[in-house]
Amino acid sequence: MTPSSHSSPLHAQPLGDSAVAIVFGTERSAQLLHEIHSAARALEAARFPHVEDVVPAYLALTVFYDSLRISYREISAGLLAACEGVVDFAKAPTPRTHRIPVRYDGPDLDFIASSTGLAVDDVVARHLGRSYTVDLLGFVPGFGYLGELDPALQLPRRDQPRPRVTAGSVAIAAAQTAVYPLDTPGGWHIIGSTSTVMFDPARNPPALLAPGDTVQFERVQ
Amino acid sequence: MITITRSPPYLTVQNGGRRNSRSLGVPRGGAMDLFAVRAVNAIVGNSLEAAALEWALGGGAVRFERDCVVAIGGATARATLAGRIIPPCTASYARAGDELIVDQLTSGRFLYLGCDGGIDVPILLGSRCTYLPGHFGGFEGRTLRSGDTLKLGERPFARPAEGFHSAADLMPRYDSEIVHVIRGTRADLFDESDWRTFTESDYKISMASDRTGYKLEGPVIKNSLGNLPSEAGCPGAIQIPGDGLPIALMADAPTIGGYPKIAVISEADLPILAQRRPGESIRFQLITIEQSQRALKRRASDMQTISQLASRS
Numbered sequence: 053m054t055p056s057s058h059s060s061p062l063h064a065q066p067l068g069d070s071a072v073a074i075v076f077g078t079e080r081s082a083q084l085l086h087e088i089h090s091a092a093r094a095l096e097a098a099r100f101p102h103v104e105d106v107v108p109a110y111l112a113l114t115v116f117y118d119s120l121r122i123s124y125r126e127i128s129a130g131l132l133a134a135c136e137g138v139v140d141f142a143k144a145p146t147p148r149t150h151r152i153p154v155r156y157d158g159p160d161l162d163f164i165a166s167s168t169g170l171a172v173d174d175v176v177a178r179h180l181g182r183s184y185t186v187d188l189l190g191f192v193p194g195f196g197y198l199g200e201l202d203p204a205l206q207l208p209r210r211d212q213p214r215p216r217v218t219a220g221s222v223a224i225a226a227a228q229t230a231v232y233p234l235d236t237p238g239g240w241h242i243i244g245s246t247s248t249v250m251f252d253p254a255r256n257p258p259a260l261l262a263p264g265d266t267v268q269f270e271r272v273q
Numbered sequence: 274m275i276t277i278t279r280s281p282p283y284l285t286v287q288n289g290g291r292r293n294s295r296s297l298g299v300p301r302g303g304a305m306d307l308f309a310v311r312a313v314n315a316i317v318g319n320s321l322e323a324a325a326l327e328w329a330l331g332g333g334a335v336r337f338e339r340d341c342v343v344a345i346g347g348a349t350a351r352a353t354l355a356g357r358i359i360p361p362c363t364a365s366y367a368r369a370g371d372e373l374i375v376d377q378l379t380s381g382r383f384l385y386l387g388c389d390g391g392i393d394v395p396i397l398l399g400s401r402c403t404y405l406p407g408h409f410g411g412f413e414g415r416t417l418r419s420g421d422t423l424k425l426g427e428r429p430f431a432r433p434a435e436g437f438h439s440a441a442d443l444m445p446r447y448d449s450e451i452v453h454v455i456r457g458t459r460a461d462l463f464d465e466s467d468w469r470t471f472t473e474s475d476y477k478i479s480m481a482s483d484r485t486g487y488k489l490e491g492p493v494i495k496n497s498l499g500n501l502p503s504e505a506g507c508p509g510a511i512q513i514p515g516d517g518l519p520i521a522l523m524a525d526a527p528t529i530g531g532y533p534k535i536a537v538i539s540e541a542d543l544p545i546l547a548q549r550r551p552g553e554s555i556r557f558q559l560i561t562i563e564q565s566q567r568a569l570k571r572r573a574s575d576m577q578t579i580s581q582l583a584s585r586s
Contacts, residue, residue: 066455066562068507068538069455073505108296112504114505116507119566190505192300192527192528193300236527253407
């Protein structure tokens with residue numbers, strides 16, 4: 053991995069007083085996501101002083117730090133230098149495969165069908181028709197952003213998020229699908245539900261999914 | 274131990290929050306008003322990260338089952354200890370069996386009650402704070418109910434003098450109309466007129482406001498940006514969803530989200546917004562990251578001052 057493969061030059065942006073986003077590019081791609089996860093692993097392994105958390109996302113990784121001990125200017129310079137030279141030395145953990153049973157009974161199934169012009173059965177078949185990679189973990193505890201959804205099923209998020217989506221809801225939005233690990237407001241279209249426990253703080257690790265894992269949904273009645 | 278003798282509608286165990294699990298999607302969480310929770314700890318002689326009670330939406334009562342140094346802060350409340358009025362941000366000595374009664378919260382939204390030794394609940398993912406959406410942390414992952422009893426930690430060696438009081442000039446100006454912000458990660462996507470709207474209008478806290486975020490009502494900020502790839506968020510980030518009305522993310526802010534962030538509230542000022550009630554308003558003023566981090570350092574040094582004064586009192 054060389055810095056020249058970045059689709060735009062690496063730069064830093066503050067996210068408030070105690071976090072900095074290291075931006076890797078402007079367009080989502082599997083390659084960019086791979087670079088970001090590699091850099092995140094490298095930063096974790098390097099144990100940068102005053103760093104609390106490293107949060108990878110599609111275009112940037114965000115580092116949370118103790119801003120009483122190090123300034124934005126100082127930490128962003130250090131992180132940029134570290135990310136410039138990242139090679140994939142911190143080996144990715146071995147990915148796991150998860151089979152998640154889904155009952156396709158979501159309240160948005162008809163909406164998805166009519167918006168995509170597909171029959172409900174076809175919507176379900178396309179959702180089941182491929183395995184997904186865990187792109188990111190985030191939003192709420194244990195929520196995995198799974199890609200990449202069948203292009204025929206890709207719809208924008210709802211304009212108005214629902215005030216409450218129940219735990220276990222299986223949903224889609226844009227190029228992703230996901231399982232809601234807990235009751236939360238949510239803007240994705242709900243296609244079904246599962247009984248799989250996605251997050252348990254007493255479990256080690258607490259989150260069922262990890263970035264790079266594979267998810268295969270299986271239909272149950 | 275302390276016993277919740279009459280629970281207010283909302284009561285949880287909180288502290289400074291979880292700071293090492295965001296990569297699993299676990300929000301920082303913790304107290305809505307980080308300054309106030311640390312201040313009540315400082316005043317009773319605790320470490321700043323000790324757990325305290327976060328109290329909202331009405332009156333209630335707790336009974337101390339052992340001698341205890343207690344302090345309340347954050348929202349203003351009419352409160353008594355063993356029948357005598359207790360002022361805010363003041364070390365009061367409770368005897369075993371004494372009851373602290375909060376009649377009502379007169380202004381502000383979140384009251385903190387600190388006891389020396391702190392609330393002793395298990396540490397989960399690095400913190401004692403309650404994360405209600407996930408039903409974990411704090412006391413059984415839930416709001417406290419009448420009849421619950423909570424263990425207290427060991428009392429600190431040094432005890433502040435009874436009546437020790439933290440000066441008002443060491444506290445945030447909760448009545449300030451202005452809340453400072455720095456530019457957000459998507460600030461460039463908003464043009465000059467959006468920024469004028471954002472910084473020159475009063476925004477009212479809507480009824481749709483909770484520990485996750487405060488929806489704000491006021492002039493719409495036009496947003497034709499559509500969906501962005503999800504990116505990290507934090508408490509204080511102000512995002513503009515499709516309807517153009519800003520949402521200020523608060524303590525339980527999602528770690529990642531897809532709405533563009535126009536600005537992020539200066540951490541030093543976040544307690545001011547946290548303590549605003551629905552219907553009250555604020556105005557945003559832009560500062561630089563350098564100014565914002567300086568303000569945060571001043572807050573931290575004020576907190577140190579409170580701790581030192583308490584230990585010398």
